[in-house]
Amino acid sequence: MCGINGIFLHNSPVKSVDPEELLATRDYMYNRGPDGEGLWISRCGRIGLGHRRLAIIELSSLGAQPMHTSDGQLSITFNGEIYNHIELRKNLEAKGFTFRSHSDTEVLLHLYRDLGIEMIEHLRGMFAFALWDNHNRKLIVARDPYGIKPVYYSNSSGIFRFASQVKALLAGDHIDSSINPAGLVSFLLWGSASEPFTLYQNISILPAGHILEIDNFGKKKIHQYWDINNVINRSYSASTKIPASQAIELGISAIKDSVKAHMVADVPIGTFLSAGLDSATITGLAQELVNEPVTAMTLAFEEFIGRSLDEVPVATEIARILGVRHNIVTARMDEVENELSTFLNTMDQPSIDGINTWFVSKAAKNAGLKVVLSGLGGDEMLGGYDTFETIPEIIKHSAGYNSNLLLNNLFFNIHSFFAANFSHLNPNNSDILNMTRNITSAYQLKKGLFMPWELKHLIDNDIMLEGINRLSKIAEFESVSNIDSDFGKIVALESKKYMRNQLLRDTDWIGMAHSLEIRVPLVDHVLLNSLVGLAANRKIGYKKEILPRSLSTKLGDNIIKRPKTGFTIPIWRWLNNSNSFSAWKRNRYLRHENIIPNKRWAYCILEQCPQISKYLK
Structure with a gap:
């Protein structure tokens, strides 16, 4: 690297x-x-x-x-x-x-x-x-x-x-x-x-x-x-010919093969270990391939201790079962304050994510590691996010509203007026009928940061219109319309929009800022070709059930069936309690109580860039 x-x-x-x-x-x-x-x-x-x-x-x-x-x-x-x-x-x-x-x-x-x-x-x-x-x-x-x-x-x-x-x-x-x-x-x-x-x-x-x-x-x-769209379609078609009795075995073999491939190195390899099935599986399979205990790094936040969002107890149990060397690093409010300027100055492109990766990467470097494996990618490929369930439901339930086009076009025009002028009342839902006509727009409603009608409250109108016009020119590259299944379309959207533009990009610049190579065995084009079709056809179980089944050492039901919590950070407390995050308070729109913390955080990040701050309202 x-x-x-x-x-x-x-x-x-x-x-x-x-x-x-x-x-x-x-x-x-x-x-x-x-x-x-x-x-x-x-x-x-x-x-x-x-x-x-x-x-x-x-x-x-x-x-x-x-x-x-x-x-x-x-x-x-x-x-x-x-x-x-x-x-x-x-x-x-x-x-x-x-x-x-x-x-x-x-x-x-x-x-x-x-x-x-x-x-x-x-x-x-x-x-x-x-x-x-x-x-x-x-x-x-x-x-x-x-x-x-x-x-x-x-x-x-x-x-x-x-x-x-x-x-x-x-x-x-x-x-x-x-x-x-x-x-x-x-x-x-x-x-x-x-x-x-x-x-x-x-x-x-x-x-x-x-x-x-x-x-x-x-x-x-x-x-x-x-082209990920073509790969998803080929995998989906090929998987229809695979008997259910063979699917699990083939899926497990593909996962093991990818982890083994990612273990090629002339230096020791560690892992990032959360309470999730992705990182637990990657850590367990890595341990099965080496003789010495693998060093597994877990990030904790002081604000979460003793709460359901605290991943340390479950991660500690996983580490014990797998027999790895477990290192826990706890991020505290004062540490965040001290690291904030370094984090923002090092950030290569603006991103609302990455603080968690920053702290766990720093800990990995301090532990003497040069290479770690991450569980990133499992949710995107195997349907771990709730978008795989909620977006098809949104489309289904909105179909009735779209049946009378003449009536609805009138309604949409009226609704868009309210969205543009009163969107602070509930911004992310204010144009819900317009944005539930297809999977792509419903995905933006679900996973987007600011909605299009909110932009005029944040930046100059001219730069907003020019930006939207230029973005329209990459619509074909980001399109998922030629994918045969709804599951596959959401895989592509999660992979193209969220993972590629944010998670992978943050993983690169943050890992490299700490001279750390972060490898992602579940983000592998060979694995995708083998697994995504089986996942789309529900031949390898529900969501990420296939992952722990690939381990020789079995995890308990309390781990496997644990509800997904995500890699969460206590940003709402930091925004409210720290003077370093106060930029959003200068914007009247962002002060509305329904504006989520991530939107305020995004505004604070833009404030750090002199070239951008002059365009902010």
Whole structure:
């Protein structure tokens, strides 16, 4: 796990890459890779690559980057892990390729030489890399199917720049930091900026499952090589042919296979352990694969002690049953106060989530860990969220209201007027009939942050309208209309909107801020293909029942049947009790008692950004 960056002068009068800019961008990402550093500028001076290294596989200097083929025709800077690199290496060696190291990075170089860009179809892992093909004079930038690892880029005035973080690109001091209305509006709608937008006009994120190619003349091509909608449909169709008697066995095998794949490392691997089935299963399967006790980290909040939201008692019981080494870290109000400025300053893109991950990642680093496994992804794939039940019910019950279109169109117009002018009375329900006509809009009603009609109370009207207009242009990329089942549509929405744009993004920047690689075995495109269809057809039990069944050591019913509580933080107390969270009190709309704490928290986050605060009301 690392930080990558680069500059490509494809169509610029500038004669050579500026090494100072390359270094400034690279070294802003020091925490992403404190174990090593690398810098390379081509002989012609038109391409430069940078790298910060967190050594996980091939700990010796043979794993240093940027890495090149022996003839110097291919160069790469790579962030991530390729979990099937040993298998790929064996296939390449059988074809006559020779290796100097045991790193997965070198596998990527030889695999590209063997297969070209089609190599991407053979990778299992989390990755973002940039590969310079000197023979064809082009740069190739690629990102893993789910988008676990990010890569941001800017392309203007004949110069293409990229990096693992937005703020690293800005640290190079050559990119205009004007605000992108689409990034701002999508943050307010969802609590995070939607791909491919960022908060900045001149910085984009390469979408998940995409490849970008740009040649020496500046001709740029972006294409999608992996589409979760298609995978869900194929898995759903294939699962109909699988007998119920075999489904459980196949599901368990797929889960075990994914965890085993994610255990490839030359350093010890720990886990995040909550009271949930996802992390319990991941922790248990990881323990079954190693001889020494796995270190499992549990986060507690002082405000929850003795209450139902306190996950420590159940997590402690799980740790005892599984036989792992259990570390509990407790976050207190004074610690939050002390960490708040660091947390917000380090935040790469605005997000309403992440404080919990920040504290547990810090604890993992203090415990000496460089790699941990997280249970993230189980709810999205197996239907663990209540959206899988409530959204179809919302659609079903609203169908009767939509039967008389003429009458309802009149009603909707009247209702929208009240929503726009009196929405503070109950904001998230004020336009419920308009937003329950299809699964996508019902999902926004259920999972969105601010509703569209609330935005005019928060930001300038012009930037709001421009942001909404730009967001409409990515509707096709985010669409789920071609998915065959309602279950599959919600899997895609949870994966595209919530997990990809917020959970995975936060996991990356927060883990890397603590020089910690966080792996997510339940966010795996091979596993998704095997499991999601079985889940949609209810052949592997209700919701996440399949997870604990994959363990050799059985968990008790008090753990398995425990109601889902989520990874909660006591933000309502912090907002009311801390002067550091008082920005929302300046906005009359946000002071209404029905405004949920997350909305106030979002406003406070935007207040921290000088470029944005001038647009806030």
